[in-house]
Amino acid sequence: MSITPSTFSSKDDICSVLSRLKNVARQTPFPSAEERRQCLTRLQVVLMNHETSLLDALQKDFGHRAHEESRLLELVPLLGEIKHAKRHLVKWMKPSKRKVHISTLPASAQVFYQPKGVVGVISPWNYPVLLSLGPLVGALTAGNRVMMKLSEFCPATNQVLRDIVTRALGEDWVEVVEGEADIANEFSLLPFDHLLFTGSTSVGHIIMRNAAEHLTPITLELGGKSPLLVAPSADLRDTAKKLVFGKVLNAGQTCVAPDYVMCHSDQKQILIDYIKQELADYYPEGVLSPDYTSLINVRQLDRLKGYLEQARAAGVQCDNLMQQGPEESDGKLALHALYQPNDALNVMQDEIFGPLLPILTYADMSEALSYIQQRSRPLSMYLFTQQNEDQKRCEESIASGSLVINHTLVQVAQADLPFGGIGASGMGAYHAEEGFRTFSHSKSVLRKRGPNVLTLLRPPYLRRIHKLVAKYWPYL
Numbered sequence: 001m002s003i004t005p006s007t008f009s010s011k012d013d014i015c016s017v018l019s020r021l022k023n024v025a026r027q028t029p030f031p032s033a034e035e036r037r038q039c040l041t042r043l044q045v046v047l048m049n050h051e052t053s054l055l056d057a058l059q060k061d062f063g064h065r066a067h068e069e070s071r072l073l074e075l076v077p078l079l080g081e082i083k084h085a086k087r088h089l090v091k092w093m094k095p096s097k098r099k100v101h102i103s104t105l106p107a108s109a110q111v112f113y114q115p116k117g118v119v120g121v122i123s124p125w126n127y128p129v130l131l132s133l134g135p136l137v138g139a140l141t142a143g144n145r146v147m148m149k150l151s152e153f154c155p156a157t158n159q160v161l162r163d164i165v166t167r168a169l170g171e172d173w174v175e176v177v178e179g180e181a182d183i184a185n186e187f188s189l190l191p192f193d194h195l196l197f198t199g200s201t202s203v204g205h206i207i208m209r210n211a212a213e214h215l216t217p218i219t220l221e222l223g224g225k226s227p228l229l230v231a232p233s234a235d236l237r238d239t240a241k242k243l244v245f246g247k248v249l250n251a252g253q254t255c256v257a258p259d260y261v262m263c264h265s266d267q268k269q270i271l272i273d274y275i276k277q278e279l280a281d282y283y284p285e286g287v288l289s290p291d292y293t294s295l296i297n298v299r300q301l302d303r304l305k306g307y308l309e310q311a312r313a314a315g316v317q318c319d320n321l322m323q324q325g326p327e328e329s330d331g332k333l334a335l336h337a338l339y340q341p342n343d344a345l346n347v348m349q350d351e352i353f354g355p356l357l358p359i360l361t362y363a364d365m366s367e368a369l370s371y372i373q374q375r376s377r378p379l380s381m382y383l384f385t386q387q388n389e390d391q392k393r394c395e396e397s398i399a400s401g402s403l404v405i406n407h408t409l410v411q412v413a414q415a416d417l418p419f420g421g422i423g424a425s426g427m428g429a430y431h432a433e434e435g436f437r438t439f440s441h442s443k444s445v446l447r448k449r450g451p452n453v454l455t456l457l458r459p460p461y462l463r464r465i466h467k468l469v470a471k472y473w474p475y476l
Contacts, residue, residue: 011186014147017175018118018190021145024172025117025193031143033090039140039169040089044082046168047133050160051075054129057156061128063294063331065250073250074129077413081134081431084415085141092141092436095445102476106450113440115143116217117193122184122207124199125151125296126253126353131198131221132161136174138435144194146174149187153296185210192216194439198255200351201424219428219438222421223255223351226378228408229368229394230263230271231385238406239384240274244282246382246408248335251293252355253300256380258408259351260358262368268361272321272337279322279335286325287332294331295354304333304354307347316341321357365390372398376424382408401425 047054054075055067095110119139123132132148139146148165150158155178162176177187188195188207191214197207198221211218228246230239246258263271283289295301305328312318320327322334335355341348347358362368372381381400385391391405401421402411411417420429430438456465469476 011189014177014183014186014190017177018147018192021118021147021172021175025115025145029117030115033093036141036143037086037089039173040082040086040137042168043133043137043140043164044079044086046164047075047079047082050164053160053163054157057154057160058129060156061125061154062296064290065293066291069249069291069293070129073254074127077415078130078133078137080413080415081137084432085137085436088433089141092433098444100446103453104446104448105453107446107448109444109446112443112445113142113436114443116439116441117144119144119146119439120149120187120190120192120195120216121146122149122187122195122197122199123151125153126250126255128154128157129161133164135196135198135430135435136165138430139194139196139439140169140173142436142439144439145172147177147187147190147192148174149177149179149184152178152180189213194219196428196430196438197221204426219420219430220426221255221419221430222379222424222426223353224376224378224421224425225259225348225351226256226380226382226400227372228258228261228382229372229384230261230267231365231383231387231390232264232267233386233390234267234384235386236267236271237274240271240278242382242384242406242408244275244278247357248279248282248292248355249409251295251332252335253293253296253353254409255351255353256402256409256412257353258357258382259378260348260360262360262362262371265361265363268359272359275337276321276323280324283322284324286322287327287329287334288325292332295333298331300354301328301331301333304352304356307345307350307352307356308336308338311338311341311345311347314342314345316345365393369393369397377401377422379421379425380404380411399423401429 055070058070059065093113095112098109098111100107100109121135128151132150136146158178165174165176188210194217195211196219201222201224204220204222208218228243243258283292308318317339319337320334321337327334333355338347338358340360341358347356377399379401381398381403383394383405394403399422404411416432418429418434419431420426428438
């Protein structure tokens, strides 16, 4: 009884879908490893069969997005997640043994990983395939049923995604929900057994308040301002190459894209020159190049242009780093450097999520690290250095969702690494074994055998055995 987008008239419509899935979950509360593996295999096969349809739909929704870029950023890491989950599923499902207290012997204890039930997934528009089907993989691996709320900004992609999950899994495993912001709000108010939201920090506040209505466990994958710190020892040519890769793919519309750069004042001009060279190699015609991705809609373009206008009005130097073409064309905006913008500007307060790059300078590494420490904890931090001491200082002193040394973005495609933020950049994690744990309930199971020693400690409490316990309890 998949409900199409046009049939939503009230919260009751979505509630009926959730109620049906919960009934299915109650009837089969613990799908076997083979059932879960079959689900993942079918998803893998149908996804590959729909590759062309997905790439065409993404191109249509974005206005322009090269098929090669969509394949690299969405399909490659997604298939990696599926293969990794299939390979390790049995090991993850195996209960873990735990020790029991001497007073309970003879007994055994373990942690049993039980499906939570029905997982809700709210996915964003910037990676509509990876960030909807990625959580689905984790939830299915843990044996759950899933309801997905897809972004209203990607209607063509949503249609293909609906076809994929219907063909691969059927309505007893997953239901797809579409609709505007009001539907997303109603969706987050439902009594899911777990809810995962990927999106902005501001909307994350709303989602968390809504989930609290039913005490729904929640995973928030937000964003924030991910810094890229260039140490004095860094190879600047290599830094520029990796920086451009992480910043301009998908036109910067990536939650873990480098948000701003901090480099030593002596490095600034050399780094900028290398960035310009890299951009010219990537996009010989600037924004007119066919491989440069459009912004998703006019709203996002206007938001970014507003940042530029505010910065220029405040006297900040803003340079188009793609000088081989115009600043803007057909929904595309060239990568701009903003030199030393004031912290009060919107571009330094908000997650940029586009091709704008503030560049700040420092006098020494301690100053740079202090600047990052005083701000909200980022989803990712990037460090370019040749010194082990710099790496150790960042590992120990900066709290971030991930730390990537001498590269950008590649952490997302690591199937055996968790993905998640901290503080304002999110809570909880998925991907890899951590994703299986996120979508599972870790239930303690104690099996008692033989006599119960603890019954010797029953009242009355003036007996000799209680005096012995009072004397020796620290050693038990």
